[in-house]
Amino acid sequence: MIYVLYAIVFVICIYTGRHYFFTLNRLFGFQRHPYIDIDTADWPPVTVLVAAHNEEKVIANVLSALMTVKYPEDKMLVVPVNDRSTDRTREIIDQFVEEFPGRIRPFHRTAGKGGKAAALKDAMELVDTEVILIFDADYIPGAGLIKQLVAPFFDLEVGGVMGRVVPLNAGTNLLTRLLDLERSGGYQVDQQARMNLRLVPQHGGTVAGVRLSALREIGGWNENSLTEDTDLTYRLLLNGWKTAYQNRSECYEEVPENWPVRIKQIMRWAKGHNQAMVTYSLRLLLGKHRATLRERIDGTLLLGVYVMAPVTLVGWALALGVFYQGVAPLHGVIALLSLTAYAALGNLAAFFEIAAASRLDGTCKRICLLPFLILGFAVSIFSASRAAVSQVSDLVTGAEFHWDKTERFRKVL
Amino acid sequence: MNPYLAVAALVFVVGLMLMLPLVPALVELRCKSDALPLSVVQQNAGEIRHFANSFRTYLKGLAPIMQRCVDSGTTDTGTLPDGEEYVVLGRADELLVRAFAEQNAVRPVLIMAGVDLVVPPEATFSKDIFAGGQFESGEKSNYRAILGEQDVHLGEANRVLRWVHAVGEFTADVGCGLYGRISSDLLVRLHADCSFLRMNAPRIEIGCAASHAEAGPAGVSIPPNPGSRNSSRFLHDGDFEVHTGQVISSNLVIRGKLHIHSGARVCGSVKSAKDMVIEDGVSVEGSLISARKMRIGPHCVIHGPVIAERELAIAIGTRCGTLEYPTTVSAPQIEVEEGVVVFGTLWARERGHVVASQ
Numbered sequence: 107m108i109y110v111l112y113a114i115v116f117v118i119c120i121y122t123g124r125h126y127f128f129t130l131n132r133l134f135g136f137q138r139h140p141y142i143d144i145d146t147a148d149w150p151p152v153t154v155l156v157a158a159h160n161e162e163k164v165i166a167n168v169l170s171a172l173m174t175v176k177y178p179e180d181k182m183l184v185v186p187v188n189d190r191s192t193d194r195t196r197e198i199i200d201q202f203v204e205e206f207p208g209r210i211r212p213f214h215r216t217a218g219k220g221g222k223a224a225a226l227k228d229a230m231e232l233v234d235t236e237v238i239l240i241f242d243a244d245y246i247p248g249a250g251l252i253k254q255l256v257a258p259f260f261d262l263e264v265g266g267v268m269g270r271v272v273p274l275n276a277g278t279n280l281l282t283r284l285l286d287l288e289r290s291g292g293y294q295v296d297q298q299a300r301m302n303l304r305l306v307p308q309h310g311g312t313v314a315g316v317r318l319s320a321l322r323e324i325g326g327w328n329e330n331s332l333t334e335d336t337d338l339t340y341r342l343l344l345n346g347w348k349t350a351y352q353n354r355s356e357c358y359e360e361v362p363e364n365w366p367v368r369i370k371q372i373m374r375w376a377k378g379h380n381q382a383m384v385t386y387s388l389r390l391l392l393g394k395h396r397a398t399l400r401e402r403i404d405g406t407l408l409l410g411v412y413v414m415a416p417v418t419l420v421g422w423a424l425a426l427g428v429f430y431q432g433v434a435p436l437h438g439v440i441a442l443l444s445l446t447a448y449a450a451l452g453n454l455a456a457f458f459e460i461a462a463a464s465r466l467d468g469t470c471k472r473i474c475l476l477p478f479l480i481l482g483f484a485v486s487i488f489s490a491s492r493a494a495v496s497q498v499s500d501l502v503t504g505a506e507f508h509w510d511k512t513e514r515f516r517k518v519l
Numbered sequence: 520m521n522p523y524l525a526v527a528a529l530v531f532v533v534g535l536m537l538m539l540p541l542v543p544a545l546v547e548l549r550c551k552s553d554a555l556p557l558s559v560v561q562q563n564a565g566e567i568r569h570f571a572n573s574f575r576t577y578l579k580g581l582a583p584i585m586q587r588c589v590d591s592g593t594t595d596t597g598t599l600p601d602g603e604e605y606v607v608l609g610r611a612d613e614l615l616v617r618a619f620a621e622q623n624a625v626r627p628v629l630i631m632a633g634v635d636l637v638v639p640p641e642a643t644f645s646k647d648i649f650a651g652g653q654f655e656s657g658e659k660s661n662y663r664a665i666l667g668e669q670d671v672h673l674g675e676a677n678r679v680l681r682w683v684h685a686v687g688e689f690t691a692d693v694g695c696g697l698y699g700r701i702s703s704d705l706l707v708r709l710h711a712d713c714s715f716l717r718m719n720a721p722r723i724e725i726g727c728a729a730s731h732a733e734a735g736p737a738g739v740s741i742p743p744n745p746g747s748r749n750s751s752r753f754l755h756d757g758d759f760e761v762h763t764g765q766v767i768s769s770n771l772v773i774r775g776k777l778h779i780h781s782g783a784r785v786c787g788s789v790k791s792a793k794d795m796v797i798e799d800g801v802s803v804e805g806s807l808i809s810a811r812k813m814r815i816g817p818h819c820v821i822h823g824p825v826i827a828e829r830e831l832a833i834a835i836g837t838r839c840g841t842l843e844y845p846t847t848v849s850a851p852q853i854e855v856e857e858g859v860v861v862f863g864t865l866w867a868r869e870r871g872h873v874v875a876s877q
Contacts, residue, residue, distance in 0.1 A: 140808070142822050143849035144839075145565055146719065146863035250565050260768040260806040260824045261751050262788045277554030290557070319751075346754055356559040396756065396774075471553035474543040 107424060114361055114421035121414060125455030128299035129462045140303045141336060142354050144257035146274075149178055151235040152256055156186045157222050161243035162194040163514045169202045173209065177252040184210045185232050186243075189225035190217070192398055222311070223334035227327040236319060244360040244514055246274065253294040254355040255315045265320030265347025266338060268297065269355035275515065278363050282481040285361040285382035287366070288393065290467055291460035298353045305404035306343060307351035311335030312359070320347045332336060336409075340386040346396040363515045369489045371512050376412040376493035383409040415490035418431025456483070567702045571666050571684030578649055581631055582608060585651065589633035596628070605648075607633040620644065640674065647681075649844075658692075666697075671703075689720070701784075711857055711875035712812040719864045721842060725873055726857025752787075762784070770805065777809075788823060795827075813850070816859075826850065833859050835876045 154172060158165050172184050179386065188200045188405055203210045213229040226240070237259050241247065253455055258264045270293045276286035300307045309316075321327070324341040331337035339349055362368040376426065390397065391406045457476055464473045499505075532801075547553065566572075568643055580599070580612050586610030587778030588595050595607045604626075606619060613812040619630060630636075630644065633651040638644075641656030643841055647664040654667040670687035673679070673695050683689060684698040689703040689709075697715045701707055701841035707720040710727070751769045758775035761783045769786035771777070777791035781798040784872060788805030789795070791833040795809040807813065811828035816834030823833070824847045827837055831850035832865050833839075835858035840846030845863030857876040865871070 138824055138828065140810075140828050143864070143866045143868070144826070144847045145567070145844045145866075146847045147824050148822075148844040148846070161771045243728055248559060249562050250560075256564075260788065261790055261807075261808045261826075262806075263772045263790050272559050276556045280548060283548070283554060286556070335798075356557075358556065358559055396754070416530075418869050467557055469557070470551055471547050474547040477541050477544045478548070 108428065110209075111421065111424040112429050114417055114424070117410075117414070118418065118421065123457045125459050129295055129455075129459045130488070131302055131319060132295045133135070133462055133468065135299075137298070137305040139302075139352070139354060139394055141257040141261065141350065142254065143353060143372060144260060145253070147257070147260065149181055149253065149256060150185075150237050150259065151250065152237045152239055153233045153235045153250050154182065154184045154239045154241065154252070155223060155229055155233070156184065156243055157189065158186055158191065158195050158243040159189040159222075159225070160191045160193045160195060161514065162198060163470060164244045165195055165198050167246055168241060169199070169210065170273055171246045171248075172241075172252075173202070173206055174249065175247060175252045176249045176288075178228075179209060182209070182252065183235070185208065185229060186203075186212050186400040187225050187229040188212060188214045189222070190220075192217055195335060207243055216377075219329055220336075221329065223327045223331055223337075224329035224476060227329050227335065230326065234316065235453045236317060237244055237315060238318055238321070239315045240312055241357075242324070242359070242486070245271075245274045246358040248357065249356055251313075251357055254352055255313070258350040258352065259315065259317055261347050261348075261350070264350045265317050265342040265345075266277075266349040267307045268307055268310050268349060268351050270294075270297070270351075270353050271310065271313055271359045273361040274358035275360050275363065278480065278515075280475075281365060281368060281482075282361050283365055283472065287460050287464065287472065287475060287479060288482060289361070290463040291456070293353065294463035294466050295459045297351045300404065301351040301353070303404075304400065304402050306339065306408055307349050309335045309339040309342070309349050310410060311338070313355070313357040316342075317347070321346070322423070323347075331378060332381055333375060337381045337385075340382055340390060340405065343397050343401060344386070344390065344393070344395045360514060362512060365485065367513045369485065372486055373493040376415070376460070376490040377497050379409065379412040380494060380497055412490045415487040416494045418487060419491050422506070468504070536695050567700050567717060568684055570664065570682045570700065571702065574647055574649070574664070578631060580769060581605065585609075585631055585633040589651075599629075604628040606630050608636070609632070611636045617642070622667060636670075652689075690865040709873050711872045711873055715865070715866070715867060715873070716873040717866045721845065722861075723865050725855050725859040725861075726876060735854075756794075779803075815858075821848065824848070830854075832856075835859065839863075 151462055156168055169184065169186065188196050188199055199212045210233055211230055213226055215228055218224060218228060227411055236254055239252065239255055255269055258267045269456070271287055273282060273286045275282050276370050277283065297307050316338065320342060324345050327334055328337045342349060363370055387406050387409045391402050397405065399474055459480065460479065461476060530610065536583070538620040543849045560596045561835040584595055585607050588607045594609060594630050596605065598604050602783045602793055606610045606628050608630065609633050610704045616637065620639060623644050627645040629646045631649040635652035635655070636650040637655045638657055638660055641659045643659070643661040645663050647666070648662065650665065650667045652668045654665060654671040656673045658679055659676045660674065661678045663664050665679065665683045667685040667687065671683060671685035675692045676694040677691065678696045678698070680698050683697070688706040688708065689701060691713050693710045697713065699716060700716040701715060703720040705720065706722045706724065706806045707718050708724045709715060738742060752772050753769045754772045756774045759773040759777050761779040763780040767785045769789070771785060771789045773790065776793045777789065777795045779785070779797045779801050782800045784801070785803045790808045792810045794811045795807070795813045797815045797819055800819065802820040804814045806825070807821050808826045809829050812830045814832045815821065818836035818839035821839045822844060828848035829850070830852045832854045833856060835856045838860045840862035842862055847864040847866065848861050849866040851867070851869040853865070853871040854874055855871070856874050
């Protein structure tokens with residue numbers, strides 16, 4: 107038990123140090139934005155996939171926005187991937203097809219395996235361009251976004267591209283305001299620091315792009331993955347492709363406005379991430395492939411972020427246990443655990459990261475909400491732990507994962 | 520003191536202290552003073568002409584006044600709705616402009632000329648200038664921004680702090696400092712010792728010796744874009760050399776230093792994770808990307824975007840892009856020799872400098 111506790115303390119210390127390292131790099135290090143200046147080029151043909159499952163509330167917004175972006179019209183095809191929708195999604199898409207002839211080619215999927223990866227996999231029959239961009243239906247791309255996301259593909263080492271996600275409904279309630287802060291920290295600091303340090307920026311599966319030849323080389327979309335974006339990041343990495351993060355390629359999204367939806371979202375992400383961890387972590391860390399040492403270490407740590415939730419809970423339980431057992435030599439360890447666990451969850455590392463992100467974003471008063479983030483972290487840690495436990499129990503009972511679509515809150519147009 | 524009261528007081532004080540950090544949070548949660556989504560520019564696609572276009576729109580209201588002044592050969596002054604003072608010139612002889620230039624040093628006003636504008640040397644204008652005709656500047660003048668509906672010519676050692684857009688040709692003589700966006704709908708030409716940041720034009724000529732770049736290596740085909748180009752890539756760990764005259768028919772991804780010797784040809788794109796050196800007469804049909812420093816030329820032809828993450832030096836006679844397929848050349852620091860031509864964008868994030876050809 108003592109050694110388990112030592113190990114947990116050690117791992118938590120690593121993650122705490124990682125938060126600090128990323129934040130300090132973002133504040134004081136060399137910032138890499140190598141492709142953002144490409145504003146003039148012979149732009150390649152691009153297919154924009156819009157994943158949509160019962161998206162009548164939001165699908166019109168994303169299609170309208172895509173029809174006004176600044177990209178050569180003859181080189182951009184929008185493919186709304188209508189995945190078995192039972193609402194007005196199909197009708198709305200077809201209206202746009204009529205209004206913009208030749209620019210939208212819908213893919214109406216009426217049967218097949220559930221989940222975004224499975225839908226995208228089926229939609230690939232309509233794709234013949236080397237560059238593919240992917241948006242979820244609740245996103246609203248700006249005029250210059252397509253060019254910005256395509257630009258990194260001029261680098262033949264880049265297999266995937268990820269832009270920055272910005273909550274549009276940030277001011278709705280406490281939850282959306284906390285998610286706004288979390289997103290800020292995650293993208294403005296975490297992702298950009300990984301880009302700066304040539305580590306492993308994560309493909310987010312939306313406001314993102316992938317190179318067709320790279321996708322084919324790694325075997326296409328993995329429909330068995332719960333988070334196709336994480337899965338894609340690691341398969342690209344293992345096959346010698348890089349994922350580029352474009353911090354200035356920002357796109358509005360809608361974040362969950364109530365806690366049950368948020369909890370479902372965390373649980374799906376946690377399960378997908380853990381699935382990728384089991385599949386790829388050993389191969390990434392020790393396998394024979396082209397990833398650099400720093401990519402191996404960072405990639406493995408990134409795979410472990412969701413499993414750290416139950417690990418931290420176990421650490422707390424063990425710490426309390428040994429404390430009440432009165433094992434004197436461990437008092438120092440308990441103190442260290444308290445400090446680092448607090449640091450990881452509380453007002454030091456992660457909070458420092460988010461505060462730095464807010465500063466970089468030039469925001470002012472929203473930073474005052476920082477203490478409330480403890481609430482968001484508490485929900486995350488218990489949801490991710492619950493997901494891990496249910497994943498193990500599903501494994502034992504053989505139960506299949508049920509795909510939960512994230513609920514939308516926008517008013518129907 | 521009553522022990523119960525003491526305990527209650529202690530609990531109250533501790534509770535208060537614990538709540539104290541939450542007070543600003545509660546205030547912000549209630550007042551929502553900073554609850555708008557982060558500002559994401561939805562319409563501005565990074566267009567270099569953005570300021571010029573906005574300025575033109577801003578001046579639309581003065582068009583009738585300018586026309587009247589041009590017709591009558593008079594000048595007019597006034598104040599725009601936002602309080603900005605302006606001068607409209609219907610004629611722009613040197614004496615008149617000299618008078619306005621001197622006045623500008625004390626009381627800057629926006630200048631709008633409906634005719635050719637010839638600015639005397641050593642003048643300083645801290646407000647934007649619009650020239651409906653040709654714009655000609657003497658030496659050692661300083662400008663904030665210039666919009667020229669025809670050609671714009673800056674004399675020796677001029678300084679521009681924000682932007683210039685010329686509908687016609689833009690020329691900067693020796694030693695100019697261009698600290699913002701420079702664009703033209705036809706041509707940008709810079710002479711030796713000029714410094715620059717961001718420039719865009721169908722054709723950017725560095726120095727008078729631009730004809731050097733027209734020669735280039737023979738037999739270079741029209742550039743295919745990444746969508747149609749052969750997507751196979753040669754991936755190599757460590758340093759790599761392409762030998763003299765060698766033809767490479769795939770894309771190159773080198774995770775070390777790359778040296779392409781003279782006369783070689785790459786029918787694809789090239790990436791190196793470290794420094795890249797490209798010798799005399801090399802042609803590359805795709806993009807050139809180096810994660811560190813890059814040295815190109817002389818007399819190379821590059822069709823795709825050229826990106827160096829640290830420094831870039833381009834030597835005489837090199838041509839990047841074509842009129843039909845413009846491209847982007849970008850690095851934090853760029854040193855470009857006279858005799859180079861770039862079709863499209865030349866963008867130095869930190870410092871760009873023109874060096875005289877040897």
